[in-house]
Amino acid sequence: MADFDPRGELFAERQESTRKDVERAFGVLQSRFTIVKNPAVLWDKEKIGKIMRTCVILHNMIVENKRHGYAQIDTSEFESGESSRSSKVKMRESIHVGDMLGIRREVRDTEKHDRLKADLMENIWQKFGSEDE
Structure with missing residues (x-):
């Protein structure tokens, strides 16, 4: 039997709660804005961040x-349905397969994942661990 x-x-509880909140928030944005539904793999991080912040602001x-x-403005052009050309985001001009493979390898690095998870667990424990005792 495991100890x-x-x-x-505590980490699992906090992660589950946060995951539910994030999934709910993305579900709301995806139901309202078509652009959030589309894959963003080939977009740069800065554009993705701007798009997400814009969608959150518009939603609010x-x-x-x-x-x-x-409703002072007609928001229907921003909501799901048929997308207009103005709602499309340009993809990166050139994408290198080597860059994509390197990014994929880094994301799937189990040692890095384990270190980050251990650091996060310690941080959560330091911040919230004494509350339950």
Whole structure:
């Protein structure tokens, strides 16, 4: 029988809670904005970040307008449905297979994953571990 690991259990609880929140948030954005549904593998990180921030801001504006019972602007062009050419993002001009393979290898590096997970577990334990005791 495995030993009880309070740090691992706290990490798992926090990770599950956060994952549910993130999945719910992305689900809302994907249902509202077609661009969030599309694969972003070939876009650069800066563009992805700007797109996501823009979608979050637009979503919050839509929610705020609906909460007050009015809509000052027509948001239908930003919502899911048929996408217009203006909503498409240009992909990188040139993509090198070697770059993609290197990025994929780095993302799948199990040693790096284990180090990052251990660091995150320790950070969560330092921040929240004494609350439950």
